[in-house]
Amino acid sequence: xxxxxxxxxxxxxxxxxxxxxxxxxxxxxxxxxxxxxxxxxxxxxxxxxxxxxxxxxxxxxxxxxxxxxxxxxxxxxxxxxxxxxxxxxxxxxxxxxxxxxxxxxxxxxxxxxxxxxxxxxxxxxxxxxxxxxxxxxxxxxxxxxxxxxxxxxxxxxxxxxxxxxxxxxxxxxxxxxxxxxxxxxxxxxxxxxxxxxxxxxxxxxx
Numbered sequence: 250x251x252x253x254x255x256x257x258x259x260x261x262x263x264x265x266x267x268x269x270x271x272x273x274x275x276x277x278x279x280x281x282x283x284x285x286x287x288x289x290x291x292x293x294x295x296x297x298x299x300x301x302x303x304x305x306x307x308x309x310x311x312x313x314x315x316x317x318x319x320x321x322x323x324x325x326x327x328x329x330x331x332x333x334x335x336x337x338x339x340x341x342x343x344x345x346x347x348x349x350x351x352x353x354x355x356x357x358x359x360x361x362x363x364x365x366x367x368x369x370x371x372x373x374x375x376x377x378x379x380x381x382x383x384x385x386x387x388x389x390x391x392x393x394x395x396x397x398x399x400x401x402x403x404x405x406x407x408x409x410x411x412x413x414x415x416x417x418x419x420x421x422x423x424x425x426x427x428x429x430x431x432x433x434x435x436x437x438x439x440x441x442x443x444x445x446x447x448x449x450x451x452x453x454x455x
Contacts, residue, residue, distance in 0.1 A: 256296060256297055256298035257282050257293070257296075257297050257298060257299075258275075258280060258281050258282065258297070258298055258299040258300075258301070258447055258450045258451055259281075259282055259283075259284050259289075259293070259294070259297050259299070259300045259301065260272060260281050260282070260283050260284070260301045261284055261285075261286050261289060261300060261301065261302045261303070261306065262283060262284070262285055262286065262303065263285075263286040263302075263303060263305040263306050263307050264305050265285075268283055269428070269430050269431065269439075269443065271430035271431075271436075271439045271440045271442070271443035271444075272430070272443050272444075272447070273440075274440070274444060275443075275444060275447040280447060280451065281301075281447050286306070286307055286310060291314055291316070291317035292317070294314060294317045294318070294321055295316075295317040295318075295320035295321050295324070296321075296324075297321060297326055298325075298326060298327070298450065298451060298452070299326060299327045299328070299329070299447070299449075299450025299451055299452075300321070300326065300327075300328045300329070300450065301328075301329045301331075301446055301447065301450060302328070302329070302330055302331060302332075303331050303332070303428050304331045304332030304333070304426075304427055304428050305332070306330075306331075306332060308334070308335055308336035308338070309336055311336065311338045312336045312337075312338050314338070315338055315339075318338055318339070319339075321419065322339075322415050322417065322418055322419030322420075323417060323418045323419065324418065324419070325418050325419055326418075326419045327419060327420045327421075327422070327449060327450045327452070328419070328420070328421045328422070328450075329421075329422045329424075329446045329449065329450055330421055330422065330423050330424065331424050331426070331427070331428045331429060332424075332425070332426070332427075332428075333345035333347075333388065333390075333425060334390045334423070334425065339415075341393040341394070341413075341415075342390070342393060342421075343390065343391040343393075344390070345388055345389070345390050345425055346388050346389055346390070346391065346407070347387060347388040348387045348388045348389075348402070348403065348407070351383060351387060351403075353382055354403070354404060355402075355403040355404070356376055356377075356382040356383045356385070356387075356402070356403065357376060357402075357403060357404070358372040358373065358375055358376050358385060358400055358401070358402060358409075359372065359400065359401040359406050360372050360399070360400060360401075361398040361399055361400060361401045361406060361408070362397050362398055362399045362412075363399075364399050364410075364412055364422075365445060365448070365449055365453060365454050366422065366429075366442065366445040366446055366449055367399060367400070367410070368445075370438065370441070370442070372400055374433060374435070374438065375432050375433055375438075377434075378432060378433065378434055379434065384426075384427055384432060385402075385409070385426050385427065385432050386402060386409045386424070386425055386426020386427065387426070388402075388407070388409070388425060388426075389402060389407040389408050389409045389425050390408075390409075390411075390423055390425040391408075392408050392411045392413065393413045395413065395414065395416065396411050396412065396413035396414075397411060397412050397413070398410070398411050399411055399412060409424065409425050409426055410422075410423065410424050410425070411423050422446070422449060429442045429443070429446065430442050430443035430446070
């Protein structure tokens with residue numbers, strides 16, 4: 250009998266390149282499995298415990314997998330979604346809202362809520378990379394009813410990061426920007442974010 254603890258955490262790669270080095274530890278510990286999106290069977294997706302996607306996800310393909318995704322969430326699956334949501338794959342989700350041209354102040358980040366993944370991470374350290382603002386993200390995805398904002402972007406604190414516990418089961422951790430494990434100049438912060446995302450997908454909350 251397969252238990253929740255036995256189910257896989259999948260890192261879905263939508264290109265031909267290697268996984269980020271930020272995932273080296275969970276991959277070495279067999280706590281994370283790599284799967285190319287073109288080779289991902291719906292049955293494996295539906296049976297997974299957690300799924301991590303990248304900003305390069307083929308969202309048209311994910312929309313086609315709505316039945317497998319529903320089954321995944323119904324079993325309590327957790328999805329860490331990175332990037333601009335252009336093709337909502339659940340009826341409660343809404344498309345990405347771009348920021349526009351943006352001034353420096355429009356890229357300011359504010360902590361709006363606590364979450365295991367961001368615990369102890371100073372959002373201000375994520376505002377720039379190599380001195381350039383806007384790398385963290387340039388817009389937001391509207392929060393579904395019942396969701397909770399984690400990070401706000403700009404003077405209006407638009408929710409670029411949020412968590413949504415789906416009423417029917419499962420959860421989504423949304424980051425509407427570049428892959429979280431690439432946003433900081435400090436590699437140790439990127440590694441910590443990647444490892445915490447995997448841990449959250451496995452069920453961790455602290």
